[in-house]
Amino acid sequence: LQQTEEVEVFSTPSYACQRRTTLDNHNAVLTDALSLLAENAELSGEDGRGVAFRRAAAALKALPLPVTRLTQLGGVPCLGGHSLRVIKDVLESGASPEVEALRRSERFKALKVLTGIFGVGVKTAGRWIGEGILTLRQLRDSGPTLNRAQRAGLRHYDDLNRPVGRAEAAAVAAVVEAAAGSVLPGARVTLIGGFRRGKQTGHDVDFLITHPEEGREAGLMPKLVSWLDSQGFLLYQKTNSNSYLEAAEGPARPASNMDRFERCFSVFKLPEEAGRGGAGAGGEGGPRPWRAVRVDLVVSPVSQFAFALLGWTGSKLFERELRRWAGHEMNMCLSSHALYDHRQSRYLRASSEEEIFAHLGLEYIPPSERNA
Numbered sequence: 530l531q532q533t534e535e536v537e538v539f540s541t542p543s544y545a546c547q548r549r550t551t552l553d554n555h556n557a558v559l560t561d562a563l564s565l566l567a568e569n570a571e572l573s574g575e576d577g578r579g580v581a582f583r584r585a586a587a588a589l590k591a592l593p594l595p596v597t598r599l600t601q602l603g604g605v606p607c608l609g610g611h612s613l614r615v616i617k618d619v620l621e622s623g624a625s626p627e628v629e630a631l632r633r634s635e636r637f638k639a640l641k642v643l644t645g646i647f648g649v650g651v652k653t654a655g656r657w658i659g660e661g662i663l664t665l666r667q668l669r670d671s672g673p674t675l676n677r678a679q680r681a682g683l684r685h686y687d688d689l690n691r692p693v694g695r696a697e698a699a700a701v702a703a704v705v706e707a708a709a710g711s712v713l714p715g716a717r718v719t720l721i722g723g724f725r726r727g728k729q730t731g732h733d734v735d736f737l738i739t740h741p742e743e744g745r746e747a748g749l750m751p752k753l754v755s756w757l758d759s760q761g762f763l764l765y766q767k768t769n770s771n772s773y774l775e776a777a778e779g780p781a782r783p784a785s786n787m788d789r790f791e792r793c794f795s796v797f798k799l800p801e802e803a804g805r806g807g808a809g810a811g812g813e814g815g816p817r818p819w820r821a822v823r824v825d826l827v828v829s830p831v832s833q834f835a836f837a838l839l840g841w842t843g844s845k846l847f848e849r850e851l852r853r854w855a856g857h858e859m860n861m862c863l864s865s866h867a868l869y870d871h872r873q874s875r876y877l878r879a880s881s882e883e884e885i886f887a888h889l890g891l892e893y894i895p896p897s898e899r900n901a
C-alpha cells in the first residue's frame with residue numbers, strides 16, 4: 530500500500546471580520562484548549578494575553594477541516610509561539626499538559642465558580658480568593674458584604690449557570706414584546722447576541738428595542754422596566770440611562786467601546802411551561818413553576834439602530850476585530866452608535882448592517898457567520 534497522504538495547507542485572512550465563522554467548528558478540541566487559556570488570562574487580569582488566545586482560537590474556528598499536522602498552519606494568522614506549542618501538544622498526544630493542569634488548578638476552579646456569580650467580576654473574585662474563599666459554601670459561611678446584584682446572583686446561582694435554550698429565549702421574547710407593545714405601541718424588539726447568531730443556547734437573552742419614529746424611544750426603558758416589574762417578571766434589574774451625544778463625542782473624542790444607550794441588566798422570573806426547558810428543572814421538589822434567566826435590554830434611536838444591531842450581535846471577538854479593522858485599516862472609528870471617518874472628518878450614515886460593512890470596505894458577513 531502506497532502512502533501518499535495529501536495534507537491541505539490552510540490559509541485565512543488575519544481579521545476575524547474578514548472571515549466566515551459558522552457554529553460548525555472542525556477544531557473544537559484545539560479551540561477549547563486555547564479558549565481555556567484565554568479565559569484564564571482574562572480571569573487573571575491579563576487582557577492582552579486573553580485577546581491573543583481568543584484570536585488564535587478564532588483563526589482555527591474558521592478552518593474548513595480538522596487540523597492534523599502543524600505544517601498545515603503556515604498560512605493561518607494569529608498563532609503565536611505559546612498557541613502553537615499548545616496546538617502541537619494536542620495534535621501529538623491528544624491534550625496539552627498546561628491546559629490539563631489549568632483545568633485541575635484550585636485557583637482557576639475558584640475563579641470560575643466565583644465569577645460565575647452574576648455581579649462578581651475578576652477583581653472581587655481575586656480578592657475573595659486572597660481571603661481564602663474558594664467555594665460558594667465558603668462564601669456563604671464567611672459572609673463578605675455583597676451588593677444587590679451579587680445577592681441576586683448568589684440566590685439564583687444554579688438557574689443562572691444553566692444554559693438558556695432557544696424555546697426559553699422565545700418565551701422571554703414574547704414577554705419583552707408584550708411589555709414594549711404595551712408601553713410604546715409600534716416599538717420594535719429584536720433578538721440580538723448569541724441567539725441572533727444561531728446559537729442553540731446562551732448564558733443570557735439579549736434584546737435591542739427601537740421605534741421607527743426617531744425620538745419616540747426616549748425614556749422607554751424605565752417604562753418597560755416598571756411594566757415588567759408590575760407583572761412580576763423581574764427578580765433583579767439595573768438600568769443605565771442614555772448618555773450618548775454625538776456632538777459631545779465628536780471626532781476629537783471618538784466614541785468609546787462602552788456604549789451609552791439606555792440599557793438594562795436584569796434577571797427575569799420566567800414561568801416554566803410544560804414541554805419547555807424541563808431538563809434540570811425537576812430535581813427533588815418536582816418541576817418548579819419558574820426559573821431565573823439573565824436578560825439584557827438595550828434601547829436605541831432608530832437612526833443608530835444598524836450600528837447598535839451590529840455592535841450587539843457579537844461575537845465579542847468579532848466586534849473587537851471590526852473596531853480594530855476600522856481603526857487600523859480604514860482610519861475610521863466604529864462604535865455601537867456611529868461610524869466616524871477620520872479622513873473625511875465626518876460620520877458615515879447607515880440604515881443597515883450591509884451598509885456598514887460596505888463603508889468599512891468589508892464583504893458582508895451575516896450573523897450566523899460571525900461566530901468567531
Ligand code: 8DG
Pocket residue numbers: 721722723724728730731732733734735786787788825840841842843844845848865
Ligand atoms: P451568550 O450570551 O450566548 O453566552 O453569548 P453572547 O450573546 O454572544 O454574549 P453577551 O455577553 O450576551 O454579549 C452580546 C453582545 O453584546 C456581544 O457582542 C458583546 C456585546 N456587549 C456587551 N456589553 C456591551 C457594551 O457595554 N457595549 C457594547 N457595544 N456591546 C456590548 O455584552
Ligand code: MN
Pocket residue numbers: 722723724731732733734735
Ligand atoms: Mn448573550
Ligand code: MN
Pocket residue numbers: 722733734735825
Ligand atoms: Mn448579554
